[in-house]
Amino acid sequence: METFRPRHTGFCFGVRDALALTSTALDQSGDAAALGQVVHNSRALEALEARGLRQIQELPREGSIPVVVTAHGATPELFEDARRHGLQIVDTTCPLVRRVQRHAQEMAEQDMPVVIVGHAHHQEVAGVAGWAGSAQGREVTVISSLEEADALPYRERRGIVCQSTFPQPLFREIAERVAGRSGELEVRDTTCPVVNQRQREALAGLLDQVDVVVVVGGRNSANTLALAQTCAARLPTHHVESAAELRPEWFEKGQRVGVTSGTSTPGWVVDEVEAACRDL
Ligand code: SF4
Known part of the structure; x- marks a missing residue:
């Protein structure tokens, strides 16, 4: 054929660099715990597991083993929690995911309700919602379809960002619909x-x-x-x-x-x- x-x-550069940082942590400590999958590939994961990496779902309360935040990032509360408990964090958040977080944070600081276009259960989206102030009670809404955009309540002013891996053409369509539900809409196209x-x-x-x-x-x-x-x-x-x-x-x-x-x-x-x- x-x-x-x-x-x-x-690999994109974000995953490649995240793996390099994880590998260095494994070389230095002999083991490490990753909050989720550092790479969505079973054979690449198995190779890291053979070198001492294990996967965890929640931040441990104590311990000296390095904890890897994956390229998808995490909430500011998680970093704060880790600092309080004296944990060693290996932050491999992709710079392009960090960019989404920064935009969401800036909008929240300007008192704008934030719409995140993405998949609600995705690790990146949970992290971005955290940077947009969801834990402080700020208005943060996650949507992924035109129907959900049409159903949003009207707001005088709001901001919209996008999960980095969300398809750009659909993001643009959704942003247009959200503009129809907003007096003023600040659109930040944060697709990768x-x-x-x-x-x-x-x-x-x-x-x-x-x-x-x-x-x-x-x-x-x-x-x-x-x-x-x-x-x-x-x-x-x-x-x-x-x-x-x-x-x-x-x-x-x-x-x-x-x-x-x-x-x-x-x-x-x-x-x-x-x-x-x-x-x-
Ligand atoms: S945001 Fe883009 S470059 Fe970064 S990890 Fe995701 S796909 Fe890769």
């Missing part, structure tokens, strides 16, 4: 340029060249799911986490296969999937 791959696949570029590369090149697409990435990776949705709107698309999941019956003889990936997928996993597609 002939394969095509866009220019950018594999790396994710936007992958979406653009899929739409502008890859989908015109191929018959079927394989998107490689974790099933709980928001940007991988969004990329798979974009591709599936135009072509038969299969979302896999590794080469072992590929099924020969998905492909017909002579088809051209596009292989792309989310930003938390290691390049070597994409290489393996592409090689397996070629061998089909």
Whole structure:
């Protein structure tokens, strides 16, 4: 099978740097605990676990083991809590997620109700809501659809930010609807340029060249799911986490296969999937 791959696949710089910081902590301490998944890929996670990384859901009350805040970030309350308990934090928040947090914080400081466009249960969104002052009782609303935008109460003035990996075209549409529910709306487009570029590369090149697409990435990776949705709107698309999941019956003889990936997928996993597609 002939394969095509866009220019950018594999880790984004945010995940790559987060992994490097985690790796350094493991080298220095021999073990570390991550608040959630440092990378949405089981084999990359297993490699870190073999070196002493474990996953936790809540901040420990005490202990000397370094605690990793993942690239998705965390609330200011969590950092404060860690400081009070004398914990060592390894902050790997991606600078582009930090940018979303800063915008939300600035808006809250100007007494604006803040709308976050994103998925309510996502770790990044929970962190951004914290920076927008949700724990201090400020008005922070998370929405992800046009219907939810239309249902917002009218406000004289408000601000809107976006989960970094949310699809930019839908964010723009939602922001327009929210403007209709607001006297004055401050829009900060905080979508991630790396994710936007992958979406653009899929739409502008890859989908015109191929018959079927394989998107490689974790099933709980928001940007991988969004990329798979974009591709599936135009072509038969299969979302896999590794080469072992590929099924020969998905492909017909002579088809051209596009292989792309989310930003938390290691390049070597994409290489393996592409090689397996070629061998089909
Ligand atoms: S996808 Fe974008 S925001 Fe998320 S970690 Fe990568 S560079 Fe940062």
